[in-house]
Amino acid sequence: MSGIEQVREVGPAQAGAAESVAMRPAARPGAGGVQARARAALQDEFLRGAVRFTTDRLRGRKQAAAEELGRWEEWRERGRQIRAHTVEHLDYYLRQFVDNLRAAGAKVYFAVDAHEAAETVAGIVREKQGRLVVKSKSMVSEEIHLNHRLAEDGVEVVETDLGEYIIQLVHEAPSHIIIPAIHKTRGQIRDLFAAAGGEDLSTETRDLAAFARRTLREKFLAADVGLTGCNFGIAETGSIVLFTNEGNGRMVSTLPRTHIVTMGMERIIPAWADLEVMANLLPRSATGQKLTAYMTVITGPRRQGEIDGPDELHVVILDNGRSAQLGDPAFQPVLHCIRCGACLNVCPVYRHIGGHAYGSVYPGPIGAVLSPLLRDGEQYADLPYASSLCGACFEACPVKIPLHDMLVHLRQRNVARGWVKPAERAAFGAFRAVFAHLGRYRLAMRAARILQRPLVRRGRMDARVGPLRGWTQSRSFPALARQPFRERFPALVAELGPAGAAGMESAKARPIGEAHQQAAMRGGQPNGVSDPAGPAGGEHRG
Amino acid sequence: MRVALFITCLVDNLFPQVGESMVRLLHRLGVEVMLPAGQTCCGQPAFNSGYAEEARAVGATLLEAFAGADYVVSPSGSCTGMVHHYFPELFRGDDRAARLADELIRKSYEFSQFVVRVLGVTDVGACFPHRVTYHPSCHGSRLLGVRDEPQQLLAKVRDIELVPLPYAEDCCGFGGTFAVKMGDISTAMVAEKAAHVAETGAEVLVGTDMGCLMNIGGRLAREGRPVQVMHLAELLYEGVVLAEGRRVG
Amino acid sequence: MDEAAFFERIARRLGRSAPLSAPPARDAVGAPEFWQAYQLPEEERIAKFCAELGKLGGHAEVFDSLAALHEGLRRVLRELGPRRIGLVGGGGLAAFALDEVLAEWETVVWPYAGGGELSEEAARAEVLRVFAAADVGITDCDWAVADTGSIVIAADSGRGRSVSLLPSVHIALIRSSQIRTRMGEVLAEVAARRASGGMPSGLFFITGPSRSSDIENDLTIGVHGPAAVVALVLRG
Numbered sequence A: 001m002s003g004i005e006q007v008r009e010v011g012p013a014q015a016g017a018a019e020s021v022a023m024r025p026a027a028r029p030g031a032g033g034v035q036a037r038a039r040a041a042l043q044d045e046f047l048r049g050a051v052r053f054t055t056d057r058l059r060g061r062k063q064a065a066a067e068e069l070g071r072w073e074e075w076r077e078r079g080r081q082i083r084a085h086t087v088e089h090l091d092y093y094l095r096q097f098v099d100n101l102r103a104a105g106a107k108v109y110f111a112v113d114a115h116e117a118a119e120t121v122a123g124i125v126r127e128k129q130g131r132l133v134v135k136s137k138s139m140v141s142e143e144i145h146l147n148h149r150l151a152e153d154g155v156e157v158v159e160t161d162l163g164e165y166i167i168q169l170v171h172e173a174p175s176h177i178i179i180p181a182i183h184k185t186r187g188q189i190r191d192l193f194a195a196a197g198g199e200d201l202s203t204e205t206r207d208l209a210a211f212a213r214r215t216l217r218e219k220f221l222a223a224d225v226g227l228t229g230c231n232f233g234i235a236e237t238g239s240i241v242l243f244t245n246e247g248n249g250r251m252v253s254t255l256p257r258t259h260i261v262t263m264g265m266e267r268i269i270p271a272w273a274d275l276e277v278m279a280n281l282l283p284r285s286a287t288g289q290k291l292t293a294y295m296t297v298i299t300g301p302r303r304q305g306e307i308d309g310p311d312e313l314h315v316v317i318l319d320n321g322r323s324a325q326l327g328d329p330a331f332q333p334v335l336h337c338i339r340c341g342a343c344l345n346v347c348p349v350y351r352h353i354g355g356h357a358y359g360s361v362y363p364g365p366i367g368a369v370l371s372p373l374l375r376d377g378e379q380y381a382d383l384p385y386a387s388s389l390c391g392a393c394f395e396a397c398p399v400k401i402p403l404h405d406m407l408v409h410l411r412q413r414n415v416a417r418g419w420v421k422p423a424e425r426a427a428f429g430a431f432r433a434v435f436a437h438l439g440r441y442r443l444a445m446r447a448a449r450i451l452q453r454p455l456v457r458r459g460r461m462d463a464r465v466g467p468l469r470g471w472t473q474s475r476s477f478p479a480l481a482r483q484p485f486r487e488r489f490p491a492l493v494a495e496l497g498p499a500g501a502a503g504m505e506s507a508k509a510r511p512i513g514e515a516h517q518q519a520a521m522r523g524g525q526p527n528g529v530s531d532p533a534g535p536a537g538g539e540h541r542g
Numbered sequence B: 001m002r003v004a005l006f007i008t009c010l011v012d013n014l015f016p017q018v019g020e021s022m023v024r025l026l027h028r029l030g031v032e033v034m035l036p037a038g039q040t041c042c043g044q045p046a047f048n049s050g051y052a053e054e055a056r057a058v059g060a061t062l063l064e065a066f067a068g069a070d071y072v073v074s075p076s077g078s079c080t081g082m083v084h085h086y087f088p089e090l091f092r093g094d095d096r097a098a099r100l101a102d103e104l105i106r107k108s109y110e111f112s113q114f115v116v117r118v119l120g121v122t123d124v125g126a127c128f129p130h131r132v133t134y135h136p137s138c139h140g141s142r143l144l145g146v147r148d149e150p151q152q153l154l155a156k157v158r159d160i161e162l163v164p165l166p167y168a169e170d171c172c173g174f175g176g177t178f179a180v181k182m183g184d185i186s187t188a189m190v191a192e193k194a195a196h197v198a199e200t201g202a203e204v205l206v207g208t209d210m211g212c213l214m215n216i217g218g219r220l221a222r223e224g225r226p227v228q229v230m231h232l233a234e235l236l237y238e239g240v241v242l243a244e245g246r247r248v249g
Numbered sequence C: 001m002d003e004a005a006f007f008e009r010i011a012r013r014l015g016r017s018a019p020l021s022a023p024p025a026r027d028a029v030g031a032p033e034f035w036q037a038y039q040l041p042e043e044e045r046i047a048k049f050c051a052e053l054g055k056l057g058g059h060a061e062v063f064d065s066l067a068a069l070h071e072g073l074r075r076v077l078r079e080l081g082p083r084r085i086g087l088v089g090g091g092g093l094a095a096f097a098l099d100e101v102l103a104e105w106e107t108v109v110w111p112y113a114g115g116g117e118l119s120e121e122a123a124r125a126e127v128l129r130v131f132a133a134a135d136v137g138i139t140d141c142d143w144a145v146a147d148t149g150s151i152v153i154a155a156d157s158g159r160g161r162s163v164s165l166l167p168s169v170h171i172a173l174i175r176s177s178q179i180r181t182r183m184g185e186v187l188a189e190v191a192a193r194r195a196s197g198g199m200p201s202g203l204f205f206i207t208g209p210s211r212s213s214d215i216e217n218d219l220t221i222g223v224h225g226p227a228a229v230v231a232l233v234l235r236g
């Protein structure tokens, strides 16, 4: 049983939130497919503005940080090489990692799916008689729906990353890998904190953060168990690397007596030397920082004589659909991901609809690829269509994952498995029948030119009916030209004569006056409104 | 030099004047083009929707049609990008087709690439006294690797007032079937793009891909904005004619 | 899940009949070569470290003598006016001979053994409370990184992890010889300890004050960790 779907099932903790006014429509899980959720998100002006504002800043900063480092492409390529090599030899490096973890005194667990992982963590917490668990940000814990599972046992789980803390107070899921509360205003945050005990707060960031610091400081000191993710596991020493900015990762791994790490099985790098590459790529790609405020490398629990640091270190290693990508040339590279979120920040779709519209733990381009792969089934089969395939994600990815190609391959998989509408299949069958044969192509275009006539007004189609309505509801569609190019071509060639006699040609080719006329008309006439019968024929010409 | 025109289904049927401008301009640059008859479409609409079989059958028309050409030029970075980026995997396993695809990749160019890289021309002798902004299409730049060739050509146009487009590299929301299938998202994207175009105060939006241009143009038209949309070849050719006229006059 | 089955599944998917047991050959290890060759001369290294830390809102100062450093530390502390100062105990910091400078303030030294007859559990909780209540934490360090402005501290028994974490201000005393150009040099030195079994249980790269942009992307400082980081660098 995968836990991904559980995030969308409204659990007890979320059921109350679903009624709360603070819950935006876009954030409600499970409301139809990505299209329906996207529509709701698009109507939420604040959400769109907030997401755009933040992603703009992040990508701007990332660009600056990449330029400052210099030779970014060489860094990216090195990052790709390291991740590709590790994943290609994951059996070796994971083994080495696990052996060294144990040698350093950690306990290691393996979970084949989300359910097993959550049960394992719950079991450790139970055994340690943990009542209060403090947690720093971890996507894997979201993936396995851990908070929900621990709540069932009556364990209090406190998110300590400021953004996670905020969304935990409203019982929502993160909407961005790096900035979970990207969709919340300071006013909303003030109200949340007020309800949580900080009555006299202003909406100043400083005051809000100070409230969180005070409140959470007590939790850190009182907690029995600290839970973190793992950005990288270093195979050669069995070390866990955490990148954080707020310091909560350090708190969580220092103060409670038990430290539990949940990590995806692919999160390995072979050697300490490789960490330098990741440390140069990850923060820059995530937040445009040279380095996060804290990079912590943990090798086992505290040693004899050390006072702080955990007595016990437990590491839960999760498969949950990851191993199924190994050996698949199209999808194995998805395991190279370092969860930086850069692909979200440049994605025009993400920027418009926000994270919750994806309806999965992992949003944005990486989510549209990873979610349907990790949870193989129809549930996330529509996510790969939430992309215009513009390729911005690939361009931004610090380890060069070809996300745009993977999106296409996932669509192919949907077709192969019959997870598409019959009408769509028929349409592309027809496309093939017509476009693969010149004769039929010509005939069909001729027919289309006749059929479109009732719909064409002044060279364009605006009727909001038929298969193109997704387009025409918001845009004009150009009419087919009265005469296609290939029918004009012979006359054109005859007119132009052999190339080289260029000087004469322009006067012959087109009356000089016509160009003048056209130029003079420009600006006076709205774009694109031409007589379709004219030689220019298209909608977009003056 | 046998230069074949890969006209693309979009330009063939919807925007023949773009093809005409290309042919006339290339002719002035001393290039005679042929139009191999068998071509229809690169198959991208099907391929991007996940229908590889269908895309293969359609894309194969290009392999045969262009087998005899030395160069293949198209008015679309997206369609040429499809050939470059996806034809190898599409025709893997069929030796003859794979060889033809490989040849096609090596000899095919998008229009601005061809003019700048192959012909070595950046100044086509055009004059275009208007305020113009340029939208770089995603597939051209990211799949095919069109760099600043269009800007190089535009920079040499006399009297042109080029204004940078804010967030130029953001996708316009076309994405082929995406625009229909995910109409709401696509609309939000194109509305933003249209707003950025309007912000520049440009009279003309120029680009190298009619898919994007008909998307942005369709939105501008719906919003009633007085911005004209032109393919780079159209702008350059019109500019050449204008310059010629000025010299004659 | 059964561990062997977990690994066998991975190996099988990767096309191997059994998990790989010999180290695979690697052609690209660590940073690109041009970066590995990056080395700043000492003076530039010191200057770069100070500049980078400064960019992050930290404060760095360089001193030519111990006396000057003492003076500098006194000045910083007087400005801050802490009620209580937490200090790491043990080798590195002792060499800075701070007793006289710190005489004006109430100090606690790690590992704090006050509180009398407490159970181990209670003693630990007490230590953490005491250090959480300190306004300033003073530590030495093992390395510093010029390129990123980072202070690097390895956990050991004399050095609480908490001293650089819980107080509102962290002051680190650094010898200029500890400053490396790149992070990779530090990583290599740590990795080299592996052979001797001397891997630290925790290694902390501290790069400026604690910060967050989680509220409307507005940068705020001192969320959980220290709100101010001061590096006092002694030449030599």
Ligand code: SF4
Pocket (backbone or CB within 6 Å): A285, A336, A337, A338, A339, A340, A341, A342, A343, A344, A366, A393, A396, A397, A398, A399, A400, A401, A403
């Ligand atoms: S896919 Fe690439 S860009 Fe996206 S989160 Fe993963 S590493 Fe970052």
